[in-house]
Amino acid sequence: MRAYDIIQAKRDGKELNREQIQYLVLGYTAGKIPDYQMAAFCMAVYFRGMSLQETTYLTEAMAESGEQLDLLKFGSKTVDKHSTGGVGDKTTLIVAPIVASLGGIVAKMSGRALGYTGGTVDKLESISGYRTQMSKEDFLAQVGRIGIAVVGQNGNLVPADKKIYALRDVTATVESIPLIASSIMSKKLAAGSHHIVLDVKVGSGAFMKTLAEAQKLADLMIQIGKACGRKVSAVLTNMDVPLGNAIGNNIEVQEAVAVLKGESCPDLREISIILSTEMLCLCHGWTPKKSRQEVEKVLKTGVALEKFKQWIDAQGGKTDWIDCPEMVEKSKIVYEVNADKEGWLTAMNAQKIGQTAVVLGAGRERKEDSIDFTAGVFLKKKIGEYIKKGETIALLYTSREKLAEEAKEIFLDSLEWGNQQPKENPLLLDVMRMEE
Ligand code: URA
8 A cells, every 4th residue: 555546546536445544554654655645645635625434534543543542441431521611611620520420420631722712721731730641541530539630631632633623623623523623533433432423613713614514514523423332412602702701721721710600701601511511411312401400400509519629639730729819829910901982792703812812921922831830811701791991991911012913903903893782693503413
């Protein structure tokens, strides 16, 4: 077999078989196939697409390229959640303890911030002492003990995706539905959970800019899951505006805790309830109505908050700040962004607000950059509100005094103003479940 012939076949729109796809993926991961051939293959896929069968072969070959976690000893209650990436998306911090407090087994590997979107691992590392790296034995033991553990992705999990994703990033081939689907699903398969809920974000702050594109991606991932013996549902949610009011690291953790305490943050609370509901429908076979009732109950009674404390403590994190938010470290500098005009806020571009947070120090511009856990943006106003001149729209937290002006400009550029109240955009755009 030759890589050249496989690239040529894809270029000409032919369907590839399992052996050809495995040859390419495993050869590339082992360094036997060079970047330029893999790049040509990705571009051929970008233009020609892939059938469901080919995408499934690609996903399986990638999942099998490294270590795979075996969660079978936990029975049929293992359940994972994956977000395609958004701004202010801290739902894992809320959903994982809710589901674990209701008997779901959450053995989760999360990612770091990517571009203007945040990452759960960075948020968790903003909690003093929290360990995002554990041995496999300790990770599985904790899951067995308390039903929940969340760590960073193990270095040897899906090495093929690490290499291929980095290549796609520099060859303009990220935006290909079969390549995105196989990248996400290979990581979910290797992470071992039997049930998977996908939160596919749609809008200005997401990869998928339209609902139709997001439905296509979600449907493909559900079909791949089915072909690989997993149960998958997808929830399609709005990412035109950031989720919640906090965008950063320790401020997002505090906002997640506020939701677990029952304090107000309606959009974040609602999306977290929807995701938890779907996860419990899958792993317990409950109806959506019963699931939602149970989720609301553990939020109201504080049971989910207790599970959160137990989880953070088990991974070495301090927990005293949870009941004493004033103990949380604050940024050195706080800037107010005040309105220089009056009117309705009609749009808040999530991508630009994510970029504002990165400039303030909350994300990475380069892989090797370190993060300022106290940096970020706190939205005092959101889309649909009427704002008077001089009112504070947002607080910018940073220690980078010199960059605050630049960040403020990007933030102001994210806003659109109008004379009329905009119509409300739904938070939940679609739920797609697997047919039995
Ligand atoms: N997230 C991933 O993990 N992979 C992609 O290709 C896109 C988003």
